[in-house]
Amino acid sequence: MKIKISADLLDGLVLALLERKDYYGYALTQDMQAVIEISESTMYPVLRRLQKNNYLTTYDQPFQGRNRRYYRIAPAGTQHLEQIRKMWVNYKVSLDNILLGEAKGKHYG
Amino acid sequence: MDRDRYLDELKACLQGLTVAEVKDAVAFYAEYLSDAQLEQRAAIEEKLGTPRQLARKIMADYSIRDDEHTTGSKVKSAHANSRMIWLIILALLSAPFALGAVGVGGGVLIAVIFLILAFFMVGAGLLLAILLLTAFFLYSGVVLLFQEFNVGIFYLGCGMACLGLLLLIVPCLFWFGRVLIQAVANFARYLYRKFNERRRAD
Numbered sequence: 001m002k003i004k005i006s007a008d009l010l011d012g013l014v015l016a017l018l019e020r021k022d023y024y025g026y027a028l029t030q031d032m033q034a035v036i037e038i039s040e041s042t043m044y045p046v047l048r049r050l051q052k053n054n055y056l057t058t059y060d061q062p063f064q065g066r067n068r069r070y071y072r073i074a075p076a077g078t079q080h081l082e083q084i085r086k087m088w089v090n091y092k093v094s095l096d097n098i099l100l101g102e103a104k105g106k107h108y109g
Numbered sequence: 110m111d112r113d114r115y116l117d118e119l120k121a122c123l124q125g126l127t128v129a130e131v132k133d134a135v136a137f138y139a140e141y142l143s144d145a146q147l148e149q150r151a152a153i154e155e156k157l158g159t160p161r162q163l164a165r166k167i168m169a170d171y172s173i174r175d176d177e178h179t180t181g182s183k184v185k186s187a188h189a190n191s192r193m194i195w196l197i198i199l200a201l202l203s204a205p206f207a208l209g210a211v212g213v214g215g216g217v218l219i220a221v222i223f224l225i226l227a228f229f230m231v232g233a234g235l236l237l238a239i240l241l242l243t244a245f246f247l248y249s250g251v252v253l254l255f256q257e258f259n260v261g262i263f264y265l266g267c268g269m270a271c272l273g274l275l276l277l278i279v280p281c282l283f284w285f286g287r288v289l290i291q292a293v294a295n296f297a298r299y300l301y302r303k304f305n306e307r308r309r310a311d
Contacts, residue, residue: 025137026144040156041163042305044137045170068140 005036010046011055012084018056018073019081025069047071055080111150112142115160122164125192126171134167169193169200169301190294194222197297201304214300218293225289232282239278243271 005013017023017031029043050056055077060067073081116139123131138157147153157163172193201215246268254261 024144025141029141040141041158041166044134044167047137048133048170066140066143067136068144069137 005038007046008084008087010036010038010042011050012081012088014046014050015055015073015077015081015084018071019078022070022072024071028071050077053080110148111153112139112148115142115150115153118160119164122161123167124164125168125196130171138163165196165200169196172196190290194218194290194294194297197301198222200301214303218297218300221293221296225286225293228289229286232286236275236279236282239271239275243268243275246271 013032013036014028017028023031025043025047028047029038029040032038032043047056051058051071053076054074056071057074058069058071060069062068116135119138120131120135123134126134142153145156147156158166198215198218201218246264250261250263250265250268252261253264
């Protein structure tokens with residue numbers, strides 16, 4: 001079972017991956033799918049939204065006679081990612097308190 | 110080749126977007142399919158759905174987000190709202206799996222839309238009736254004025270009253286129709302967001 005993920009977290013995950021390195025569409029989808037359940041047709045709207053908000057920029061690079069579009073995190077994207085991180089930490093701590101409050105010392109995962 | 114044909118069909122299904130938007134979307138999926146090394150139609154559709162399903166999802170996403178971006182508020186023209194409602198219904202209908210609660214919501218949405226259509230029919234009928242009545246009274250009034258002055262004046266007065274009623278009712282109907290469409294649009298948008306959360310998880 002995997003927990004459903006909100007649009008904010010989805011943005012955060014994409015930006016966090018892009019913070020490590022530039023990605024092209026397919027590789028990004030693969031790396032996202034490694035951690036969360038996400039359909040193939042979900043990435044395009046997410047990337048387009050992030051680009052529209054100036055959180056990322058794109059550039060093309062030739063690959064085997066065709067173009068690959070790479071996505072690079074922009075300064076505004078880094079800031080946005082920091083906000084999402086803060087939100088996430090708060091969220092995680094308060095949820096842990098409730099979900100795992102009685103279960104300290106046990107091991108999960 | 111299956112891949113090219115798939116992309117051509119996708120392109121043909123993408124309507125209401127600018128040339129640049131269509132190009133961008135098709136380029137994204139062309140690159141995706143090349144990188145994923147998907148060649149066979151069945152394999153492509155397993156990942157992305159049919160071209161029509163994918164196109165509907167892209168169009169619905171555009172229509173919703175542009176909605177939020179350009180206006181900032183939730184009020185939009187009745188025309189744009191109708192278009193968005195329609196695109197969302199298409200996207201929901203083309204979903205390849207059972208939708209549970211969202212499916213019920215979609216059913217409600219469609220029912221509400223038929224209700225609104227009925228409302229417009231009734232409104233149009235009402236308007237037409239009053240219009241005919243007005244025409245009848247005014248015509249009779251003018252004709253009778255030269256034969257029976259009193260009766261003619263009475264008919265003319267009735268005609269004027271109907272005309273006044275018409276002027277009162279038309280803006281009311283118009284306003285009410287807009288409010289209804291706006292409400293349905295907001296509901297459709299809400300539904301689509303729920304639907305997307307679900308799909309992301311599925």
